[in-house]
Amino acid sequence: xxxxxxxxxxxxxxxxxxxxxxxxxxxxxxxxxxxxxxxxxxxxxxxxxxxxxxxxxxxxxxxxxxxxxxxxxxxxxxxxxxxxxxxxxxxxxxxxxxxxxxxxxxxxxxxxxxxxxxxxxxxxxxxxxxxxxxxxxxxxxxxxxxxxxxxxxxxxxxxxxxxxxxxxxxxxxxxxxxxxxxxxxxxxxxxxxxxxxxx
Amino acid sequence: xxxxxxxxxxxxxxxxxxxxxxxxxxxxxxxxxxxxxxxxxxxxxxxxxxxxxxxxxxxxxxxxxxxxxxxxxxxxxxxxxxxxxxxxxxxxxxxxxxxxxxxxxxxxxxxxxxxxxxxxxxxxxxxxxxxxxxxxxxxxxxxxxxxxxxxxxxxxxxxxxxxxxxxxxxxxxxxxxxxxxxxxxxxxxxxxxxxxxxxxxxxxxxxxxxxxxxxxxxxxxxxxxxxxxxxxxxxxxxxxxxxxxxxxxxxxxxxxxxxxxxxxxxxxxxxxxxxxxxxxxxxxxxxxxxxxxxxxxxxxxxxxxxxxxxxxxxxxxxxxxxxxxxxxxxxxxxxxxxxxxxxxxxxxxxxxxxxxxxxxxxxxx
Ligand SMILES: Nc1ncnc2c1ncn2[C@@H]1O[C@H](COP(=O)(O)OP(=O)(O)OP(=O)(O)O)[C@@H](O)[C@H]1O
Ligand SMILES: [Mg+2]
Ligand SMILES: [Zn+2]
Numbered sequence: 001x002x003x004x005x006x007x008x009x010x011x012x013x014x015x016x017x018x019x020x021x022x023x024x025x026x027x028x029x030x031x032x033x034x035x036x037x038x039x040x041x042x043x044x045x046x047x048x049x050x051x052x053x054x055x056x057x058x059x060x061x062x063x064x065x066x067x068x069x070x071x072x073x074x075x076x077x078x079x080x081x082x083x084x085x086x087x088x089x090x091x092x093x094x095x096x097x098x099x100x101x102x103x104x105x106x107x108x109x110x111x112x113x114x115x116x117x118x119x120x121x122x123x124x125x126x127x128x129x130x131x132x133x134x135x136x137x138x139x140x141x142x143x144x145x146x147x148x149x150x151x152x153x154x155x156x157x158x159x160x161x162x163x164x165x166x167x168x169x170x171x172x173x174x175x176x177x178x179x180x181x182x183x184x185x186x187x188x189x190x191x192x193x194x195x196x197x198x199x
Numbered sequence: 200x201x202x203x204x205x206x207x208x209x210x211x212x213x214x215x216x217x218x219x220x221x222x223x224x225x226x227x228x229x230x231x232x233x234x235x236x237x238x239x240x241x242x243x244x245x246x247x248x249x250x251x252x253x254x255x256x257x258x259x260x261x262x263x264x265x266x267x268x269x270x271x272x273x274x275x276x277x278x279x280x281x282x283x284x285x286x287x288x289x290x291x292x293x294x295x296x297x298x299x300x301x302x303x304x305x306x307x308x309x310x311x312x313x314x315x316x317x318x319x320x321x322x323x324x325x326x327x328x329x330x331x332x333x334x335x336x337x338x339x340x341x342x343x344x345x346x347x348x349x350x351x352x353x354x355x356x357x358x359x360x361x362x363x364x365x366x367x368x369x370x371x372x373x374x375x376x377x378x379x380x381x382x383x384x385x386x387x388x389x390x391x392x393x394x395x396x397x398x399x400x401x402x403x404x405x406x407x408x409x410x411x412x413x414x415x416x417x418x419x420x421x422x423x424x425x426x427x428x429x430x431x432x433x434x435x436x437x438x439x440x441x442x443x444x445x446x447x448x449x450x451x452x453x454x455x456x457x458x459x460x461x462x463x464x465x466x467x468x469x470x471x472x473x474x475x476x477x478x479x480x481x482x483x484x485x486x487x488x489x490x491x492x493x494x495x496x497x498x499x500x501x502x503x504x505x506x507x508x509x510x511x512x513x514x515x516x517x518x519x520x521x522x523x524x525x526x527x528x529x530x531x532x533x534x535x536x537x538x539x540x541x542x543x544x545x546x547x548x549x550x551x552x553x554x555x556x557x558x559x560x561x562x563x564x
Contacts, residue, residue: 114361
């Protein structure tokens with residue numbers, strides 16, 4: 001059986017390591033790369049190297065950033081009395097895309113799951129405490145996931161911060177906006193009813 | 200609910216089988232090891248996506264093959280449904296009406312089977328785990344709410360056990376899981392207490408007819424190491440919380456979760472005496488019969504139509520009176536599958552039944 005030259009096989013292998021990319025997609029990507037000019041390839045590879053060199057965690061909120069302090073923490077127009085706790089930086093960007101929230105964030109770096117070797121020490125809880133002590137937040141919104149582990153992470157955080165002078169709230173779960181009630185699955189509906197609020 | 204037709208490929212000793220049962224009583228006659236129980240097993244599999252004989256789906260694949268396929272035409276809620284199941288190694292594809300489904304919950308209400316089998320005796324003689332499993336199957340096959348609480352609860356227990364086994368124990372983390380155990384645990388205990396209560400009422404009634412001596416059968420639910428009455432969910436939550444607090448250090452010392460519905464049990468009493476220790480084999484057999492018949496009644500009420508009854512080898516063991524009794528308690532509305540060997544006498548049960556002869560992986564009328 002005839003195979004691709006080794007240098008091509010190598011790149012295909014690298015691409016297949018990325019999430020959602022199988023051999024076929026990797027093969028297509030490599031075909032496209034081969035059509036690119038040397039300059040293009042240079043800037044593509046360069047961008048990856050630059051990304052890796054510059055990206056670090058914000059020293060305040062633990063979000064990913066290409067500066068010591070991330071864009072949100074550095075933005076003086078943000079509301080500094082409220083902070084939103086998320087599991088991953090991508091959750092933060094998801095909320096940012098919504099555009100309605102103007103406070104700060106804190107990125108925990110995951111969710112509690114001792115079974116997967118993730119206990120409190122593996123997450124940024126002590127950094128969170130420092131962050132809260134160094135700011136004048138009046139409220140923290142716990143925006144971890146609605147699965148069992150996300151829920152446990154919120155409960156743990158609430159217990160950790162109980163003694164601090166800060167209001168602790170949990171995001172609501174409910175029916176997706178713009179959809180009719182009968183479209184939501186029954187567990188979502190139950191959650192929505194449990195988490196109802198008064199008018 | 201009805202099984203209209205069944206097709207098996209490489210399932211146990213069936214290479215390829217098409218079986219069109221009758222609407223009511225079906226009797227599967229055949230020698231030992233001919234494949235009668237295998238048929239019931241495949242029908243049961245359609246309703247639970249698991250076997251009643253083994254936890255390993257791999258064992259269901261015909262020897263030397265890579266996977267098995269079950270497809271069936273079912274009837275429920277006045278509609279026909281096509282269910283197809285393909286399992287090969289870790290791969291599992293289930294479709295309902297030509298749409299692949301990801302969660303078993305999407306099959307809720309489509310098909311329910313009540314199985315009577317000789318191993319039911321273990322419900323009395325065996326570990327509490329078997330009785331919990333009985334309740335869990337009944338409740339999760341009738342309520343997605345229960346199933347989701349149970350799945351969440353099991354995850355929490357696993358996480359907490361892991362923490363309890365670690366070198367350095369973070370007390371806040373234990374408290375966190377305890378708080379979750381209260382929430383999910385209370386839901387489970389609440390629904391189980393309702394279910395056992397209904398079993399108690401129904402099984403008690405049926406047992407009265409079933410036993411000549413007019414004996415009293417009671418089914419009693421035990422949770423948190425005590426008889427658990429029917430309380431509201433909030434009171435149960437407080438009880439679980441109190442119990443968790445009391446056992447906080449004991450759990451740390453023993454490195455395992457001691458408090459919660461994963462330790463539940465239910466017991467049978469005949470005239471106030473524990474059936475496990477004091478009843479005869481015949482009485483035990485009658486108890487499990489009544490338990491299954493109550494399961495049938497509860498499910499019928501829930502879905503407003505009779506579930507399918509599977510009876511494996513239960514006739515050799517009953518005396519003639521009981522067989523005739525059984526004929527009376529079995530709902531004439533339901534579709535029934537009964538296995539027996541040629542020498543078994545079915546007494547009144549055979550009336551109006553269609554006989555199918557099972558021989559070496561084939562079925563003939
Ligand atoms: N995975 C498998 N592949 C092929 N054959 C199997 C497999 N598992 C079991 N068998 C065979 O199926 C037969 C047993 O079938 P089954 O348990 O349905 O018998 P039965 O008719 O109920 O017998 P009995 O009257 O003794 O209860 C046995 O001969 C057994 O060797
Ligand atoms: Mg058998
Ligand atoms: Zn920041």
